[in-house]
Amino acid sequence: xxxxxxxxCVNCGARYAENDAMFCGNCGVDKGILDVKFDLDxxxxxxxxxxxxxxxxxxxxxxxxxxxxxxxxALPAEIGWTPLIEAPRLAEALGVGRMRLKxxxxxASASFKDRASSVGVSRAxxxxxxxxxxxxxxxxxxxxxxxxAAAGLRATIFVSMRIPEGKLAQxxxxxxxxxxxxxxxxxxxxxxxxxxxxxxWYNRNCAVxxxxxxxxxxxxxxxxxxxxxxxxxxxxxxxxxxxxIAGIAKGLxxxxxxxxxxxxxxxxxVQAEGVAPIARAFASGRxxxxxxxxxxxxxxxxxxxxxxxKAIEAVRESGGQYVTVSDDEIREAMRLTGRLAGVFAEPxxxxxxxxxxxxxxxxxxxxxxxxxxxxxxxxxxxIPGAMSALGEPHTxxxxxxxxxxxxxxxxxxxx
Ligand SMILES: *Cc1c(COP(=O)(O)O)cnc(C)c1O
Ligand SMILES: [Zn+2]
Numbered sequence: 001x002x003x004x005x006x007x008x009c010v011n012c013g014a015r016y017a018e019n020d021a022m023f024c025g026n027c028g029v030d031k032g033i034l035d036v037k038f039d040l041d042x043x044x045x046x047x048x049x050x051x052x053x054x055x056x057x058x059x060x061x062x063x064x065x066x067x068x069x070x071x072x073x074a075l076p077a078e079i080g081w082t083p084l085i086e087a088p089r090l091a092e093a094l095g096v097g098r099m100r101l102k103x104x105x106x107x108a109s110a111s112f113k114d115r116a117s118s119v120g121v122s123r124a125x126x127x128x129x130x131x132x133x134x135x136x137x138x139x140x141x142x143x144x145x146x147x148x149a150a151a152g153l154r155a156t157i158f159v160s161m162r163i164p165e166g167k168l169a170q171x172x173x174x175x176x177x178x179x180x181x182x183x184x185x186x187x188x189x190x191x192x193x194x195x196x197x198x199x200x201w202y203n204r205n206c207a208v209x210x211x212x213x214x215x216x217x218x219x220x221x222x223x224x225x226x227x228x229x230x231x232x233x234x235x236x237x238x239x240x241x242x243x244x245i246a247g248i249a250k251g252l253x254x255x256x257x258x259x260x261x262x263x264x265x266x267x268x269x270v271q272a273e274g275v276a277p278i279a280r281a282f283a284s285g286r287x288x289x290x291x292x293x294x295x296x297x298x299x300x301x302x303x304x305x306x307x308x309x310k311a312i313e314a315v316r317e318s319g320g321q322y323v324t325v326s327d328d329e330i331r332e333a334m335r336l337t338g339r340l341a342g343v344f345a346e347p348x349x350x351x352x353x354x355x356x357x358x359x360x361x362x363x364x365x366x367x368x369x370x371x372x373x374x375x376x377x378x379x380x381x382x383i384p385g386a387m388s389a390l391g392e393p394h395t396x397x398x399x400x401x402x403x404x405x406x407x408x409x410x411x412x413x414x415x
Contacts, residue, residue, distance in 0.1 A: 007034040034210040057081040059218035067211040073125040076150035079118040087341035098370040109146035110378035111139040117147040119215030124202035134204040135192035138167035145174035158192040160185040164382035206243035207306030220251020236268040237374040238351035240300035242311025249314035267320035270355030279322035299348030325354040331389035344379035
């Protein structure tokens, strides 16, 4: 038995039992996204700091707040509990009091999405399914392919033509069946929906599968536990579809509500300037999808976000804010995060750091603010994207004279 009490439609408030619906029948698949509710009073009895201290170092340690049965499958085992890295030089460069990085670059498939995919795979296993599928611009796909391979499910993945080669190589390495769809991401998404219906595959899609956000929630649960005695003022995260930030905010809130921590923290949502429908709706109160701009941060290139409502409400409820950042600001953040903290972030992950600089300039943060930035994906996933930010090496003949020429005259590193 799981600790779920029901699912509630974010649009009309209708309530469903755990296995009765994936989306709200009144509101349809586009609007009727469900939110999973847990018995927090029951969770509070067993989910204590003392109990947590004795549990395994992975995200299944929060079983009372996860959509899996106490004796149900929880695979792959090694997901979550990524380190929180103290980054004093980065804090100084950004002009804030303290920076800590939640380093999901070192998750199993090198992104935050492993948190959601592992929950999807575990639910598919609990239902006795053999097949699982998704449509993705990259990390949801590579993490699903990883989790399915580790747990023994077949994965079918629909990707758009934009997918970076590193992520595509991951899919093929993990043995997924990959459809590269000549069309928009939205077309790939709809095709995946139809195929899931036709073949009865389990659908790992955050927009239609409410349980996946509960996996992303573990990012917030972990930050709360890791900062239990030393709370940050803000947690910063980049936003594409909106599912990640909604999950992170929910996790932070639930750790407070079950009494593991005694504090709340504000959540800072960061979108790319060119593709920022959620940040704009937060500011204007009116949501409009499909704006024409662009960003090179492929993982947050999401002109038609489906979880915008959860993403806006979660940030507002935390007392937080949204900011937008340019691609150049993202490149600068990627350089700073690598050089000053030793963490190689992909563009969408560096955006969470760029957002700290933007929020500082906007006066949302001050010189004393303590911030945790969610580093959601590894820079190795997209080498051309990284190289556009990082410059070139010194190409030299094998001669000490040439080394001397650079060391004694040149800048300390490539610019
Ligand atoms: C998916 C992703 C995000 C954003 O998550 P959403 O749920 O789409 O808002 C941020 N960073 C990385 C690296 C991602 O893969
Ligand atoms: Zn509804």
